[in-house]
Amino acid sequence: MPAKVERSPRKNNLRVKDDLHVKINEGPAAAPSSAPGEGGRYVYGIVRAKGAMNFGSIGIGGAGEQVYTVNYLDIAAVVSKAGVAIFDPTRENALAHEHVIETVMKNHTIIPMSFGTVFRTDDDIREVLKGIYSSVKDVLEQMAGKLEFGLKVNWDRDQIIQELMEQDEEIRRFHREIIRKQLQSTYFARMQLGRMIDKALAERAIQYVREIYEALRICCVASRDNQPIGDKMIMNAAFLVERERESEFDRVVNKIARKYGKRLKFKYTGPWPPYNFVNIRLKLERVTAS
Numbered sequence: 001m002p003a004k005v006e007r008s009p010r011k012n013n014l015r016v017k018d019d020l021h022v023k024i025n026e027g028p029a030a031a032p033s034s035a036p037g038e039g040g041r042y043v044y045g046i047v048r049a050k051g052a053m054n055f056g057s058i059g060i061g062g063a064g065e066q067v068y069t070v071n072y073l074d075i076a077a078v079v080s081k082a083g084v085a086i087f088d089p090t091r092e093n094a095l096a097h098e099h100v101i102e103t104v105m106k107n108h109t110i111i112p113m114s115f116g117t118v119f120r121t122d123d124d125i126r127e128v129l130k131g132i133y134s135s136v137k138d139v140l141e142q143m144a145g146k147l148e149f150g151l152k153v154n155w156d157r158d159q160i161i162q163e164l165m166e167q168d169e170e171i172r173r174f175h176r177e178i179i180r181k182q183l184q185s186t187y188f189a190r191m192q193l194g195r196m197i198d199k200a201l202a203e204r205a206i207q208y209v210r211e212i213y214e215a216l217r218i219c220c221v222a223s224r225d226n227q228p229i230g231d232k233m234i235m236n237a238a239f240l241v242e243r244e245r246e247s248e249f250d251r252v253v254n255k256i257a258r259k260y261g262k263r264l265k266f267k268y269t270g271p272w273p274p275y276n277f278v279n280i281r282l283k284l285e286r287v288t289a290s
Contacts, residue, residue, distance in 0.1 A: 112273045
């Protein structure tokens with residue numbers, strides 16, 4: 001019996017897509033209150049909140065900045081002080097960003113913002129929250145109490161081909177005919193055999209993926225199929241799961257893994273915020289007052 005499928009460490013069908021256009025009003029031109037690279041607010045995501053919250057000194061940048069909320073009505077941006085600058089996606093910065101998201105989502109549903117989202121002031125953030133309030137409120141309600149899990153499935157292609165050679169009557173018979181013929185007359189026959197095997201592999205992959213989705217459908221809210229990576233991966237999916245059904249989802253994934261044994265290899269990650277089910281891009285326009 002194969003070992004239990006362990007979730008990989010934290011490092012797409014219900015899906016919300018929106019380009020949100022937000023206008024930020026500016027007063028008459030004035031001298032900047034801070035030098036470039038200073039005085040900004042790094043935004044990690046948006047949560048529901050009735051009051052101010054603080055998540056500790058875990059902000060990006062390595063200076064131990066407090067992570068807190070900037071509130072507007074009953075939603076809030078999770079932020080920390082940071083320079084108004086472009087953040088390089090270094091490993092250190094990416095891990096710091098992820099750690100904040102992970103900390104917040106322990107007790108809250110969070111709509112994650114893209115890495116490197118920076119505003120100048122808390123007031124700018126409140127103005128953005130005001131502009132996107134109704135859209136974000138709807139998304140937060142849809143995603144409340146839900147977590148995302150990733151599942152990648154790889155197979156041993158050579159092993160599957162060997163099984164096809166043994167189990168598929170048409171492929172087995174054609175292969176035997178090739179072996180009995182002279183080598184100089186089998187080139188095109190072998191090409192035909194290769195096409196038969198490729199077709200059978202595609203059908204087998206579709207069968208496995210369909211069976212996995214069917215088994216997991218009972219314990220997830222939604223799923224999204226992403227493009228597999230490489231010729232060994234047959235499935236690259238994301239599942240949206242109710243927080244209270246996390247253990248059930250975990251059990252079903254392991255049950256499926258045991259069913260397929262060494263034939264398929266499962267890589268299971270999460271929980272994540274609903275990255276694959278929420279895609280809100282802010283398009284900011286600055287309006288200068290006369």
